Amino acid sequence: MSDTHAQTVAFVRETQIPPSPPPVTEAGAVKWVRENLFSGVFNTVLTLVAIYFVARFAVFVFPWFYNGVWEASSRKECLDILDGATGACFAVLVDRWDHLVFGFKYPPDGYWRILVAFILLVVAAAPALFASLPRKLLFFTAFYPFLAFWLIWGGSLWFPLTILGLIIATVLVFRLISAQIPVNFRQIVSAVIGGICGIGLAYLLFIGAKELVFIANSVGTEGAIATIAYGVFWVMAVFAFVFCVPMGIFVGYAIYNSFEDGGLVSIVASLLFAYVAFSFLLAPIWMALNSVVPIELEAVASRDMGGFMLNMLLGTICVSLSVPLGILLALGRQSPMPLIKGVCVVFIEFIRGVPLITLLFVANVMLAYFLPPESNFDLILRVIIMITLFSAAYIAEVIRGGLAALPKGQYEAADSLGLNYNQATRLIILPQALKISIPGIVNVAVGLFKDTTLVSIISMFDLVGMIRGPIQNSTEWTSVYWEVYGFGALLFFVVCYSISQYSQWLERQLNTSHH
Amino acid sequence: MTTIADPHKESFRLSMLLNDTRYRSLTFQFIALVAIIATMAFIGGNLVRNLAEAGLNISYDFLGAQAGYDINQRPISYDSQDTHGRAAMVGLLNTLIVAVLGCVTATIIGVVAGVLRLSPNWLVRKIMAFYVEIFRNVPVLIWILIIFSIMINATPAPRAFRGDNATASMWLFDSIAVTNRGVYLPAPIWGPGSLLVVGVFLASIVGIFMYRRYARKQLFDHGKMVPTFWPSVALFFIPAILAQIVLGSPITLDYPALKGFNFQGGAQIRGSLIALWFALAIYTGAFIAENVRAGILAISKGQSEAAGALGLRPGRIMNLVILPQALRVIIPPLISQYLNITKNSSLAIAVGYMDLTGTLGGITLLQTGRAIESVLLLMLFYLIISLAISFFMNIYNNSMKLKER
Numbered sequence: 001m002s003d004t005h006a007q008t009v010a011f012v013r014e015t016q017i018p019p020s021p022p023p024v025t026e027a028g029a030v031k032w033v034r035e036n037l038f039s040g041v042f043n044t045v046l047t048l049v050a051i052y053f054v055a056r057f058a059v060f061v062f063p064w065f066y067n068g069v070w071e072a073s074s075r076k077e078c079l080d081i082l083d084g085a086t087g088a089c090f091a092v093l094v095d096r097w098d099h100l101v102f103g104f105k106y107p108p109d110g111y112w113r114i115l116v117a118f119i120l121l122v123v124a125a126a127p128a129l130f131a132s133l134p135r136k137l138l139f140f141t142a143f144y145p146f147l148a149f150w151l152i153w154g155g156s157l158w159f160p161l162t163i164l165g166l167i168i169a170t171v172l173v174f175r176l177i178s179a180q181i182p183v184n185f186r187q188i189v190s191a192v193i194g195g196i197c198g199i200g201l202a203y204l205l206f207i208g209a210k211e212l213v214f215i216a217n218s219v220g221t222e223g224a225i226a227t228i229a230y231g232v233f234w235v236m237a238v239f240a241f242v243f244c245v246p247m248g249i250f251v252g253y254a255i256y257n258s259f260e261d262g263g264l265v266s267i268v269a270s271l272l273f274a275y276v277a278f279s280f281l282l283a284p285i286w287m288a289l290n291s292v293v294p295i296e297l298e299a300v301a302s303r304d305m306g307g308f309m310l311n312m313l314l315g316t317i318c319v320s321l322s323v324p325l326g327i328l329l330a331l332g333r334q335s336p337m338p339l340i341k342g343v344c345v346v347f348i349e350f351i352r353g354v355p356l357i358t359l360l361f362v363a364n365v366m367l368a369y370f371l372p373p374e375s376n377f378d379l380i381l382r383v384i385i386m387i388t389l390f391s392a393a394y395i396a397e398v399i400r401g402g403l404a405a406l407p408k409g410q411y412e413a414a415d416s417l418g419l420n421y422n423q424a425t426r427l428i429i430l431p432q433a434l435k436i437s438i439p440g441i442v443n444v445a446v447g448l449f450k451d452t453t454l455v456s457i458i459s460m461f462d463l464v465g466m467i468r469g470p471i472q473n474s475t476e477w478t479s480v481y482w483e484v485y486g487f488g489a490l491l492f493f494v495v496c497y498s499i500s501q502y503s504q505w506l507e508r509q510l511n512t513s514h515h
Numbered sequence: 516m517t518t519i520a521d522p523h524k525e526s527f528r529l530s531m532l533l534n535d536t537r538y539r540s541l542t543f544q545f546i547a548l549v550a551i552i553a554t555m556a557f558i559g560g561n562l563v564r565n566l567a568e569a570g571l572n573i574s575y576d577f578l579g580a581q582a583g584y585d586i587n588q589r590p591i592s593y594d595s596q597d598t599h600g601r602a603a604m605v606g607l608l609n610t611l612i613v614a615v616l617g618c619v620t621a622t623i624i625g626v627v628a629g630v631l632r633l634s635p636n637w638l639v640r641k642i643m644a645f646y647v648e649i650f651r652n653v654p655v656l657i658w659i660l661i662i663f664s665i666m667i668n669a670t671p672a673p674r675a676f677r678g679d680n681a682t683a684s685m686w687l688f689d690s691i692a693v694t695n696r697g698v699y700l701p702a703p704i705w706g707p708g709s710l711l712v713v714g715v716f717l718a719s720i721v722g723i724f725m726y727r728r729y730a731r732k733q734l735f736d737h738g739k740m741v742p743t744f745w746p747s748v749a750l751f752f753i754p755a756i757l758a759q760i761v762l763g764s765p766i767t768l769d770y771p772a773l774k775g776f777n778f779q780g781g782a783q784i785r786g787s788l789i790a791l792w793f794a795l796a797i798y799t800g801a802f803i804a805e806n807v808r809a810g811i812l813a814i815s816k817g818q819s820e821a822a823g824a825l826g827l828r829p830g831r832i833m834n835l836v837i838l839p840q841a842l843r844v845i846i847p848p849l850i851s852q853y854l855n856i857t858k859n860s861s862l863a864i865a866v867g868y869m870d871l872t873g874t875l876g877g878i879t880l881l882q883t884g885r886a887i888e889s890v891l892l893l894m895l896f897y898l899i900i901s902l903a904i905s906f907f908m909n910i911y912n913n914s915m916k917l918k919e920r
Contacts, residue, residue: 036637043636050638205549208556215559218567233559236552247549339544343551353901354894355858361876361893365886369565370558450654457865464656481664489653489661496652 064088074476092480093487096471103306103461104470114309117151154297162286170274178266190256190265198252205244212237302380306461308491315449318387326395334403351393356451359386364458383455391448395441402437435510442503446496463488577883584878586869588785599879606874613791614857620796625803632808650801655859659794663866666786670695673777692771692778699771702782708765716755723750787868799856810845850908854901871896
């Protein structure tokens with residue numbers, strides 16, 4: 001059969017033709033360009049317009065970068081070197097690098113301390129940021145604040161170490177009373193502590209009542225508002241006076257009464273211990289230790305912090321302080337108790353309703369009036385307090401979202417297991433709610449970090465303050481704008497962009513739902 | 516028959532206040548109340564003592580005193596003879612002006628950038644992503660200062676417009692001058708009869724809404740598509756222009772002109788206002804772009820496919836199917852962006868734009884030394900503005916929300 005066929009047909013192909021390549025317009029870069037840049041009239045116009053603007057921008061910016069002068073001692077010298085050509089004067093960054101990063105008052109031979117603190121910050125933050133790292137590294141994270149305080153502010157290493165030691169001692173006191181000692185002995189301890197606290201509280205309330213009468217009398221009764229305030233203060237004073245003895249008895253009794261499960265008494269006892277330890281033991285201990293083994297760095301005052309370092313400092317401290325505070329506020333806002341809920345709602349909505357700059361004004365000019373005359377909080381501490389309160393309100397709202405997103409079944413399951421409020425919140429609710437809220441918290445943190453530049457308005461010399469103050473007001477670098485602002489923008493961009501990329505990565509990691 | 520005995524009535528014991536959940540929350544709240552009162556006593560006592568020591572008192576009388584400082588950008592008449600209270604009002608109006616301008620511009624920028632970020636055009640997509648990331652990750656204060664330096668340093672001085680070989684020229688047929696002392700625009704002069712033109716213009720806007728309503732009714736009742744876009748544009752412009760011509764041009768424009776060392780006439784917009792306005796708009800626009808993008812992406816693909824299966828064209832799909840649904844997702848974050856613009860407008864103090872913070876929290880505070888009163892009043896103003904914005908925007912949000920039945 002095939003033989004005959006072979007004779008009748010001149011040629012039979014026995015292998016398949018290899019597929020020919022697609023036409024040039026349908027393959028490779030050309031196809032990509034066609035599909036992504038010139039897929040229609042409208043798209044083509046858009047592309048051309050975009051190319052035009054990018055080209056204009058590049059033509060404008062490229063020589064500016066390329067001709068940039070890196071070595072000069074003043075703007076005038078820069079202009080002389082450029083000799084009429086377009087070009088940046090990056091020499092200002094070289095000349096004032098230390099000021100931009102560390103501020104102009106920090107002792108130059110202490111710059112290494114800031115750098116070490118920064119590197120250790122990365123190490124300390126790593127286990128908190130990446131769950132795959134060994135958990136034991138968290139011990140270093142807990143230790144880091146004390147180390148960083150010593151490195152940045154200087155003084156004796158024994159001061160932060162003693163604080164750490166006293167905190168550990170307080171925790172030990174708590175542990176000891178709550179579980180270790182026998183009930184009989186605990187009953188005696190509870191009676192003593194209850195008695196002390198009861199009498200102390202009654203005394204405090206009595207002082208408070210006197211204070212309120214004093215306030216009411218100095219407010220006076222001139223004008224409607226003053227009269228109302230007068231009345232309110234008097235009512236509060238009477239309230240405090242009437243309840244000072246019953247409250248003292250009740251709280252004392254409550255502390256005594258809790259000796260069996262040890263909960264309240266151990267909290268109160270450890271707080272009492274902490275109060276005594278920090279007011280009477282701290283100074284003698286660290287001074288004694290320091291006189292035996294002096295480990296000291298040159299002390300630097302808070303007002304000498306500046307530059308980008310100050311932004312980092314404020315950002316890190318305020319974010320880490322405001323997360324716990326935000327959790328408490330969010331839980332308070334969810335509370336079924338109307339008074340506690342009301343206080344939290346008013347606080348959160350008030351803070352969210354006013355700009356940060358007004359809170360900084362409060363820190364700058366107002367807070368001193370609200371504190372005892374002998375207390376001397378420096379400006380940086382007052383600013384830290386206000387920024388922390390500010391971001392805590394925003395973080396509280398983020399966490400409230402996380403709490404609301406939890407299915408009701410989680411709360412009910414916790415209840416049905418017989419967990420009390422503390423246990424349910426700590427073991428069931430918060431771990432899940434926090435997981436949901438992490439991206440939101442990171443957003444708030446980035447926003448807060450950017451907002452730390454606002455301190456330049458109350459004349460603190462952070463990065464922006466440095467640029468606007470000492471650098472642009474100096475005779476050498478007056479009217480240098482783009483280089484310094486661009487540099488500031490770049491620093492912030494690098495930090496904020498990395499944080500937001502981390503947040504997106506984390507979101508993908510934590511996304512355990514099945515899409 | 517079984518009888519259920521009443522539960523044994525426990526007598527009240529003091530320990531129940533702590534251990535019984537029925538009373539425990541009351542106890543806690545009572546303790547919290549006492550703690551609040553104690554804090555008030557502490558703070559108030561300190562305040563009274565500190566004030567007495569400094570020889571001060573709390574009084575708002577300074578609002579009636581003569582301010583003695585000038586405000587360069589003022590929407591209502593004001594001079595240095597006026598009171599601090601009037602200065603604060605000027606500041607409040609300036610805050611509202613920049614907030615409204617910023618919100619409108621930011622919304623436009625944000626919506627355009629957000630939609631373009633989803634464009635099939637690779638280059639445009641990348642440029643928009645670049646814009647969003649750059650502006651979101653750099654503090655708004657730095658942006659304000661950068662744009663302010665552009666307005667001050669990169670614009671020509673008024674004298675550059677002078678002479679035959681002037682290095683700078685005005686824009687748009689010699690009507691707009693961009694100088695380092697601000698931007699000069701033509702200002703309208705309201706001649707006799709101009710009220711009528713304005714009336715016609717307002718009436719035509721009402722007409723546009725009525726016409727759109729009519730078109731909608733036609734569509735729903737009879738299935739007829741009546742064109743709306745071009746008739747709306749025509750209604751917007753033609754009646755007012757006709758009235759202007761018929762009445763013999765009652766509204767004329769006062770053009771800025773170079774006289775002496777500076778421009779005279781027209782309306783001057785300070786560089787500080789422009790810097791604040793654009794910086795806020797571009798910065799917040801980047802955030803709004805992200806919200807818009809998220810809102811559009813939140814609409815499931817099935818919606819646009821179904822609309823396509825019904826035979827709608829891409830433009831219609833966007834307008835009639837995607838955007839109305841996306842709007843529900845976009846509006847709540849948009850509200851908080853508007854609030855952010857209002858609050859961030861307080862950064863005006865960095866460029867010397869006299870808003871509420873610049874007047875009441877700035878010069879008034881420094882001149883009178885009334886720190887507590889000024890800052891409290893300042894906070895109160897911002898609180899009222901914020902609450903008002905969220906109140907009205909929530910009404911709008913509720914009207915847009917999906918009505919679940």
